[in-house]
Amino acid sequence: MQVTLKIFRYNPEADKRGHYETYTVEADETERILDLLELIKGHMDGTLAFRRSCAHGVCGSDAMRINGKNSLACKTLVRDVGERITVEPLLGLRVLKDLIVDMEPFFDNYKKVLPYFINDTPLPENGRERLQSPEQRARFDDTTKCILCAACTTSCPSYWASGDYLGPAALVAAHRFVFDSRDQAAAERMQIVSETSGLARCHTIYNCTMACPRDIQITKAIGELKDLSVTGKLE
Amino acid sequence: MPNVHEFDVVVVGAGGAGLMAGLYASRGAKTAVISKLYPTRSHTGAAQGGISAALGNLEEDKPEWHTYDTVKGSDYLGDQDAIEFMCNEAIDAVLELEHMGLPFDRTPEGKISQRPFGGHTNNETGKPVHRACHAADRTGHMILQTLYQQCIKNKVNFFDEFQVLDLLLVNGKTAGVVAVELATGELHTFHAKAVIFATGGHGRIYSVTSNAYAYTGDGAAIFLRRGLPLEDMEFFQLHPTGIYKLGILITEGVRGEGGVLINGKGERFMPKYAPNVKDLASRDVVSRAIYTEIREGRGVNGRNYVYLDVRPESVAKYAALDGRTNPDGTPYTITAEELLKKLPDIVDFNRVYLGIDPMTQMMPIEPTAHYTMGGMPTNKYGEVIVDDKQTVFPGLYAAGECACVSVHGANRLGTNSLLDLVVFGKHAGLKAAEYARQADFVPLPAVPTADASAQLEALRSGDGSANVFDIGTEMKKIMFEDVGVYRTQQGMEAAIEKLRSLKDRYKHIRVADMGRMFNTELLNAWELGNLLDVAEVVAFSAINRKESRGGHSREDYPKRDDKNWLKHTLACRVDGRLEVSYKPVAITRYQPKERVY
Numbered sequence: 001m002q003v004t005l006k007i008f009r010y011n012p013e014a015d016k017r018g019h020y021e022t023y024t025v026e027a028d029e030t031e032r033i034l035d036l037l038e039l040i041k042g043h044m045d046g047t048l049a050f051r052r053s054c055a056h057g058v059c060g061s062d063a064m065r066i067n068g069k070n071s072l073a074c075k076t077l078v079r080d081v082g083e084r085i086t087v088e089p090l091l092g093l094r095v096l097k098d099l100i101v102d103m104e105p106f107f108d109n110y111k112k113v114l115p116y117f118i119n120d121t122p123l124p125e126n127g128r129e130r131l132q133s134p135e136q137r138a139r140f141d142d143t144t145k146c147i148l149c150a151a152c153t154t155s156c157p158s159y160w161a162s163g164d165y166l167g168p169a170a171l172v173a174a175h176r177f178v179f180d181s182r183d184q185a186a187a188e189r190m191q192i193v194s195e196t197s198g199l200a201r202c203h204t205i206y207n208c209t210m211a212c213p214r215d216i217q218i219t220k221a222i223g224e225l226k227d228l229s230v231t232g233k234l235e
Numbered sequence: 236m237p238n239v240h241e242f243d244v245v246v247v248g249a250g251g252a253g254l255m256a257g258l259y260a261s262r263g264a265k266t267a268v269i270s271k272l273y274p275t276r277s278h279t280g281a282a283q284g285g286i287s288a289a290l291g292n293l294e295e296d297k298p299e300w301h302t303y304d305t306v307k308g309s310d311y312l313g314d315q316d317a318i319e320f321m322c323n324e325a326i327d328a329v330l331e332l333e334h335m336g337l338p339f340d341r342t343p344e345g346k347i348s349q350r351p352f353g354g355h356t357n358n359e360t361g362k363p364v365h366r367a368c369h370a371a372d373r374t375g376h377m378i379l380q381t382l383y384q385q386c387i388k389n390k391v392n393f394f395d396e397f398q399v400l401d402l403l404l405v406n407g408k409t410a411g412v413v414a415v416e417l418a419t420g421e422l423h424t425f426h427a428k429a430v431i432f433a434t435g436g437h438g439r440i441y442s443v444t445s446n447a448y449a450y451t452g453d454g455a456a457i458f459l460r461r462g463l464p465l466e467d468m469e470f471f472q473l474h475p476t477g478i479y480k481l482g483i484l485i486t487e488g489v490r491g492e493g494g495v496l497i498n499g500k501g502e503r504f505m506p507k508y509a510p511n512v513k514d515l516a517s518r519d520v521v522s523r524a525i526y527t528e529i530r531e532g533r534g535v536n537g538r539n540y541v542y543l544d545v546r547p548e549s550v551a552k553y554a555a556l557d558g559r560t561n562p563d564g565t566p567y568t569i570t571a572e573e574l575l576k577k578l579p580d581i582v583d584f585n586r587v588y589l590g591i592d593p594m595t596q597m598m599p600i601e602p603t604a605h606y607t608m609g610g611m612p613t614n615k616y617g618e619v620i621v622d623d624k625q626t627v628f629p630g631l632y633a634a635g636e637c638a639c640v641s642v643h644g645a646n647r648l649g650t651n652s653l654l655d656l657v658v659f660g661k662h663a664g665l666k667a668a669e670y671a672r673q674a675d676f677v678p679l680p681a682v683p684t685a686d687a688s689a690q691l692e693a694l695r696s697g698d699g700s701a702n703v704f705d706i707g708t709e710m711k712k713i714m715f716e717d718v719g720v721y722r723t724q725q726g727m728e729a730a731i732e733k734l735r736s737l738k739d740r741y742k743h744i745r746v747a748d749m750g751r752m753f754n755t756e757l758l759n760a761w762e763l764g765n766l767l768d769v770a771e772v773v774a775f776s777a778i779n780r781k782e783s784r785g786g787h788s789r790e791d792y793p794k795r796d797d798k799n800w801l802k803h804t805l806a807c808r809v810d811g812r813l814e815v816s817y818k819p820v821a822i823t824r825y826q827p828k829e830r831v832y
Contacts, residue, residue, distance in 0.1 A: 011750060012752055013750045013751065013752060014750075030588070038704075041704075041755075041756065041759075042702070042703065042704025042705075043702070043704055045747070046703075046746055046747040046748055046756040047747055047748040047750070047756060049748075049753045049754075049755045049756075050755070051276075051755075052448055053272055053276045053277075053278070053447040053448050053449045054276075054278065054280070054281050054447045054448075055447065055448060055483075056281070056481075056483045056484075056584060056588075057583075057584075057587070058280055058281050058373070058376060058580070059272075059275070059276040059277075059278075059280055059281070059447065060275065060276060061272070061273075061276045075587055077587070077588070096418065096752065096753060097752055097753040098753075100753050103273065107273070111387055115384055115387065116336070116384035116385055116387055116388040117335055117336020117381070117384065117385075118388075119336075123334060127327075127330065128330060128346075129330055129333040129334075129339075129346060129347050130333065130334070131344070131345030131346065132341055132345050133341060133343075133345050134340070134341045134342075134343065134345075136341075136345075137338060137339075137340065137341045140338070141338075141371075144338050144370070144373075144377060144380075145373065145376075146380075147275065147280070147376070148273075148275050177336075180336070180338065182336065183336065215583075
């Protein structure tokens with residue numbers, strides 16, 4: 001079948017502002033949007049710039065807006081979006097070139113929530129693992145799936161409106177550690193996410209949950225952090 | 236000079252090995268980690284099933300069994316001193332990851348959970364053993380995330396989206412690397428006392444692969460250009476279960492959880508090829524079995540695929556036939572709900588890419604190019620070795636998939652890659668920092684960026700009569716067909732001839748993007764040059780080895796030949812031509828014998 005892609009283009013070395021270009025390619029309905037971008041780059045316009053690596057939805061490189069929805073280009077098939085496809089960069093982060101956005105503010109926010117395991121108590125005397133029951137492990141399973149693709153954060157109207165908002169992805173990272181029974185820095189993290197640039201900026205819009213290519217229940221995770229910030233009780 | 240940075244240790248690559256090396260090196264030396272990707276995009280994150288260690292959390296297990304299984308899996312080409320070292324270190328390595336916060340799945344007692352995997356056995360009963368420590372089917376993702384998080388905690392210096400183009404060697408010593416900053420197109424020189432390569436593999440030389448686009452053998456190609464040897468490059472692993480046509484990995488953990496392979500006639504065929512462990516034989520054995528079924532007309536609907544069946548009723552049926560039980564002796568079964576918990580990503584991939592539900596339908600699979608056993612020769616401390624006499628190249632280190640210690644020999648066991656990168660990443664980091672503390676900086680060449688600059692310039696100045704995409708597609712096709720699972724003299728000769736003509740055409744390419752910022756076209760073209768160089772070494776090393784062993788299976792020499800070929804290949808480029816030499820295999824406790832699963 002013939003598929004038409006309307007792709008946002010911006011060359012910082014030549015263009016004052018972005019524009020769209022349209023490409024028509026022959027494609028199968030089971031092909032990934034990433035496959036089509038590769039085809040266009042390989043045969044029609046080598047200057048088209050986008051990030052990609054694993055090509056099956058686990059590395060988080062190729063988050064972009066496909067027909068208006070934040071998606072991974074490698075996890076979206078032609079049959080999911082139809083024959084007329086609009087491809088644009090993520091919103092809320094500066095466009096550097098074509099579909100490539102500036103990821104630095106995103107990773108800066110991630111780093112603010114102490115996104116690493118903290119437990120300074122002595123290790124078990126036998127040197128073995130710290131014990132954790134399957135139930136305790138399940139408590140934070142969902143938020144360990146995050147691949148930092150930024151699809152959630154850049155779908156959030158609160159993030160678009162205020163660049164100082166930590167954003168859903170950083171809160172997901174906080175959740176992953178706060179609810180890990182082995183971690184001991186929940187209080188510090190809760191203090192960070194309870195500041196005005198944190199939980200208070202989430203207005204339960206659910207865009208993040210809809211956008212997550214890993215199906216993480218992000219709004220629920222943020223809700224659990226909000227509950228904790230009110231009750232102070234880590235269950 | 237502009238853009239010159241000075242570090243004691245520079246790590247190239249930020250996957251599991253690079254992050255581990257960076258973490259350990261930065262504790263004792265001023266260290267930078269340079270990666271062409273953001274670290275969390277690295278291909279370690281795609282590893283699924285587990286990391287092996289004889290923790291014995293579910294049943295008896297010992298490092299000696301792990302060692303023997305790895306030696307046997309390697310088809311006796313692995314160096315036994317290095318294998319023993321790795322398997323002994325495995326327990327502490329996995330526990331260290333847990334102590335860093337890695338969220339392993341848990342046993343009812345709260346210990347790290349383990350599952351069976353191909354080639355891992357109880358050496359007394361010969362039965363599969365629970366040795367693969369796992370976090371659902373995203374163990375690699377959790378390792379990558381955990382190590383990156385620890386690097387943030389320990390304030391490791393990162394240069395993200397910097398592509399290393401060249402290695403600087405001066406008077407037989409390491410002087411640093413040259414990289415291009417993707418965002419600006421500017422060249423940067425990293426003056427360093429020690430350089431650790433952790434650049435991953437090169438599965439993108441093949442058309443059907445589980446490997447990321449980034450897996451273009453950059454490090455290996457840089458080694459070649461600098462006259463350094465590459466070891467055992469003929470050994471490339473085809474993982475038995477990739478999604479048909481797409482090559483996306485379906486973890487061996489599926490078979491660990493009880494899945495079986497079924498041919499087009501509806502028969503379970505692995506018992507014919509591996510009577511003891513059946514579907515959990517080594518990957519080379521299973522991949523050949525699938526190819527044999529297909530070639531003898533037992534593919535599904537006459538096509539090049541077979542089925543992987545993990546439907547709960549099938550699992551129960553075949554577990555009963557095999558006499559598989561739970562650790563408490565009850566018959567082994569699994570529910571759809573348990574499968575979804577243990578293999579969520581596998582279920583997801585099937586739904587997204589094939590529109591099928593593995594709980595009620597069988598998955599169409601074919602072998603997929605997966606892992607580079609060969610690479611930069613090192614000893615067990617990650618020091619790069621340049622000859623057959625254990626001579627170390629001062630200041631140069633390698634770890635992870637790009638390195639060849641050799642712990643995988645002719646065929647890697649599943650889960651040993653994650654173990655390899657954690658163990659040897661750590662030791663390379665420690666050793667490089669130790670070296671840097673007592674070494675001086677070697678003066679840089681007058682124009683350190685000259686060679687890197689010339690390489691990029693050439694890609695902008697061809698006559699434009701050849702197309703990068705087409706050259707890549709043709710290379711991948713012939714490599715998969717003629718230097719894949721089964722190989723022949725004739726096929727490999729054709730492949731080598733084809734590769735040479737592709738390399739000639741490559742000289743004519745000209746990238747359209749003349750800009751500097753995020754010139755991904757230029758970088759992809761440069762990566763294709765690496766792939767062509769590496770593919771040629773793979774084919775050259777393969778045609779030279781006149782026997783079959785592990786992942787190198789020749790129809791014209793179908794038997795392993797220990798008399799003539801129990802030795803490592805070293806391939807080197809001398810005056811523009813590839814040359815081969817050999818080095819002995821370290822054999823300590825296990826004399827080679829016939830390999831039966």
